[in-house]
Amino acid sequence: MGAFIEARALYYTVGHQNIVENATISLPAGRLIIVVGPNGAGKSTLLRLLSGELRPTSGSIVCAGEKLQGTPTWRLARRRAVMAQATQLAFPFTVNEVVRIGLETLGANTRGSEADAIVAQCLRRADILQLACRKYHTLSGGEQQRTHFARVLCQLAAGRRSESAQALYLDEPVASLDLRHQLMLLDAAREIAKSGIAVMAILHDLNLAVAYADELVVMHAGRIVASGNPADVLAGGIVADVFGVDLRLCATPPGNTPFVLPHGHARRVAWRLPTPPVENRFQPLPIQEGATTQRSEPRATLPGIENTSMSFSFWP
Amino acid sequence: MSGAAIEADVLQHVSGMRRRAFLIILLLALLSILLFFIAIVIGAVPIAPARVLAILLKASGFQGVESRASDANVILNIRLPRVALGFEVGAALAVSGALMQGLFRNPLADPGLIGVSSGAGLAAAAAIVLGGKLAPNVASGFALLPVGAFLGGLIATLLIYAISTRDGRTSMATMLLAGVGVGAFCGALTGLLAYWSNDQQLRDLTFWSLGSLNGANWSKTMMIAPIVLPLAVLTSFLGRSLNALALGEAEAYHLGVRVQLVKSLTIGLVALAVGLSVASAGVISFIGIVAPHAIRLLVGPDNRLLLPLAALLGGALLIGADLLARTLVAPAELPLGVITSAIGAPFFLWLLLTRSRGLL
Numbered sequence: 001m002g003a004f005i006e007a008r009a010l011y012y013t014v015g016h017q018n019i020v021e022n023a024t025i026s027l028p029a030g031r032l033i034i035v036v037g038p039n040g041a042g043k044s045t046l047l048r049l050l051s052g053e054l055r056p057t058s059g060s061i062v063c064a065g066e067k068l069q070g071t072p073t074w075r076l077a078r079r080r081a082v083m084a085q086a087t088q089l090a091f092p093f094t095v096n097e098v099v100r101i102g103l104e105t106l107g108a109n110t111r112g113s114e115a116d117a118i119v120a121q122c123l124r125r126a127d128i129l130q131l132a133c134r135k136y137h138t139l140s141g142g143e144q145q146r147t148h149f150a151r152v153l154c155q156l157a158a159g160r161r162s163e164s165a166q167a168l169y170l171d172e173p174v175a176s177l178d179l180r181h182q183l184m185l186l187d188a189a190r191e192i193a194k195s196g197i198a199v200m201a202i203l204h205d206l207n208l209a210v211a212y213a214d215e216l217v218v219m220h221a222g223r224i225v226a227s228g229n230p231a232d233v234l235a236g237g238i239v240a241d242v243f244g245v246d247l248r249l250c251a252t253p254p255g256n257t258p259f260v261l262p263h264g265h266a267r268r269v270a271w272r273l274p275t276p277p278v279e280n281r282f283q284p285l286p287i288q289e290g291a292t293t294q295r296s297e298p299r300a301t302l303p304g305i306e307n308t309s310m311s312f313s314f315w316p
Numbered sequence: 317m318s319g320a321a322i323e324a325d326v327l328q329h330v331s332g333m334r335r336r337a338f339l340i341i342l343l344l345a346l347l348s349i350l351l352f353f354i355a356i357v358i359g360a361v362p363i364a365p366a367r368v369l370a371i372l373l374k375a376s377g378f379q380g381v382e383s384r385a386s387d388a389n390v391i392l393n394i395r396l397p398r399v400a401l402g403f404e405v406g407a408a409l410a411v412s413g414a415l416m417q418g419l420f421r422n423p424l425a426d427p428g429l430i431g432v433s434s435g436a437g438l439a440a441a442a443a444i445v446l447g448g449k450l451a452p453n454v455a456s457g458f459a460l461l462p463v464g465a466f467l468g469g470l471i472a473t474l475l476i477y478a479i480s481t482r483d484g485r486t487s488m489a490t491m492l493l494a495g496v497g498v499g500a501f502c503g504a505l506t507g508l509l510a511y512w513s514n515d516q517q518l519r520d521l522t523f524w525s526l527g528s529l530n531g532a533n534w535s536k537t538m539m540i541a542p543i544v545l546p547l548a549v550l551t552s553f554l555g556r557s558l559n560a561l562a563l564g565e566a567e568a569y570h571l572g573v574r575v576q577l578v579k580s581l582t583i584g585l586v587a588l589a590v591g592l593s594v595a596s597a598g599v600i601s602f603i604g605i606v607a608p609h610a611i612r613l614l615v616g617p618d619n620r621l622l623l624p625l626a627a628l629l630g631g632a633l634l635i636g637a638d639l640l641a642r643t644l645v646a647p648a649e650l651p652l653g654v655i656t657s658a659i660g661a662p663f664f665l666w667l668l669l670t671r672s673r674g675l676l
């Protein structure tokens with residue numbers, strides 16, 4: 001599978017300041033690319049350049065074999081969906097209506113059971129189905145974010161009828177989600193990538209980024225300063241420099257999945273190695289006598305969410 | 317609750333909402349037709365409803381129905397064009413209000429924001445006060461006022477549009493401010509003209525600026541009709557686009573909306589619709605805010621429903637208001653704007669009160 005986006009030597013300049021500087025990046029189909037970097041590094045700006053919302057000052061972007069700038073808006077909308085960092089809704093739509101907006105602007109058939117099925121599937125994937133009849137304004141921040149995730153899923157599903165090459169852009173999609181829904185959303189993002197869609201996500205949680213990314217991109221002051229295999233990027237030590245903090249690099253068995261701890265935190269918390277080195281992390285850890293029993297079973301992945309179907313069967 | 321049960325619940329809710337919307341469309345259509353008929357029946361010359369019906373039937377080509385010629389004249393050439401004009405103006409104002417609110421993403425936006433009314437007001441004042449002096453021969457008095465008002469409104473809107481458009485992009489925030497600026501300037505000049513005017517001119521000016529359907533005739537009714545066509549054809553396109561715009565301009569772009577096209581189209585349509593209504597009936601306030609707002613409370617903010625329903629309600633409201641305006645103090649006539657504001661404003665305040673208490 002080829003690359004959905006090939007961007008070369010992108011510059012975005014406001015006044016005399018380069019907000020994005022000499023960025024070269026490609027989003028291959030079927031891969032999840034995660035971008036990290038400090039506030040103001042230019043991550044959102046890069047995403048908006050790649051989505052076509054902003055025009056680069058210089059540089060070229062090729063999207064699915066065509067020049068991005070020449071692609072008509074309606075076709076672009078079928079090829080890629082964007083979940084922005086913040087979205088404000090002007091009128092009191094219900095959750096269901098907001099998600100449907102993802103269908104109707106594409107000119108897709110919005111009535112009938114097929115459309116209903118797509119909407120319901122997307123609502124379920126974002127675990128927001130139970131709130132579908134509520135007014136969007138009455139939702140909590142995380143619930144609103146899940147609503148927008150459902151909306152972009154809907155847009156992708158509708159676009160998939162006519163376009164084979166697609167991309168999904170997520171700008172800090174888990175910023176206000178609880179732990180379970182962070183994993184749920186990123187699991188969904190992985191699955192979407194696996195179905196042949198190029199996915200680009202901006203995250204601030206390094207450990208999540210490393211755990212989920214096929215490729216990790218680090219940005220700093222408008223430049224892409226590192227990119228590649230997440231474990232390698234993390235081991236390279238550049239992340240600590242970029243964020244200006246001391247990081248302790250650790251690893252969890254099995255497979256020594258790397259993770260980082262901010263050093264200050266590590267110093268304050270009594271540190272011990274994960275004991276004992278368990279062969280199979282699906283096994284519950286031995287519970288000490290007298291300790292609170294039957295808390296939660298440590299698991300590697302999400303316990304099955306009852307109303308979340310894990311298959312993307314609606315992709316035609 | 318299990319997933320399937322929740323999904324069934326949601327589907328039921330959605331189909332319930334659709335049924336409700338359908339019911340409200342039906343009710344509003346019935347209300348409009350009823351008001352239309354009542355407004356034709358009631359008037360200075362008493363004509364029985366059955367006879368009115370007979371006249372209408374005969375006029376629409378049914379043979380064998382008898383009616384008196386003078387009655388037919390009153391109905392067909394005085395009342396019918398007036399009521400039809402009222403419906404058109406009300407619908408145009410209400411749809412324009414709904415379009416502006418969607419475009420500015422603000423439920424309080426009003427067609428006046430883009431300067432049509434203030435520009436038209438200035439031009440009308442100029443026509444009334446200066447028209448007689450500068451061009452006594454050209455001014456047949458009848459044509460100068462509406463044509464001037466229409467052009468004035470259009471010019472003001474074009475000015476505001478030009479000020480707020482840079483590099484092919486219109487900034488709605490700038491447009492709002494430019495509208496305020498142009499409005500203040502036009503208001504000042506209108507005030508100056510009022511200061512220069514004599515008593516009769518001042519009276520004309522006041523009456524015009526409060527709106528009236530007095531002097532409606534078929535040519536005015538036909539003048540405003542062509543704007544209905546593009547509005548009707550574009551309703552579903554504009555409805556979809558404005559729904560996406562509720563999420564913001566960037567999101568709308570991501571969803572495939574050609575934002576600048578929608579902006580230009582909407583502003584152009586509103587300028588034409590409001591310009592034509594102002595030219596034929598003067599400045600009528602509040603329909604543009606009250607009608608869309610009431611529809612939003614009834615069926616929700618979906619613009620694909622909102623635009624046609626607001627048109628129906630706006631038309632019905634204006635017919636009702638005109639009925640009151642010409643019957644309350646008969647044989648004299650109240651200015652239309654007085655009725656729409658006197659009823660619209662308390663209704664509006666009531667909406668605000670109930671909404672802030674969370675009742676709606």
Ligand SMILES: Nc1ncnc2c1ncn2[C@@H]1O[C@H](COP(=O)(O)OP(=O)(O)OP(=O)(O)O)[C@@H](O)[C@H]1O
Pocket residue numbers: 014019037038039040041042043044045046085
């Ligand atoms: N139109 C603009 N004019 C001036 N500065 C801008 C403009 N747009 C972005 N910037 C600046 O460019 C920098 C990058 O912004 P961007 O939104 O891309 O950051 P980010 O990496 O997404 O940060 P965050 O993690 O906070 O979301 C910021 O310092 C911002 O202030």
Ligand SMILES: [Mg+2]
Pocket residue numbers: 043044045085171
């Ligand atoms: Mg950002």
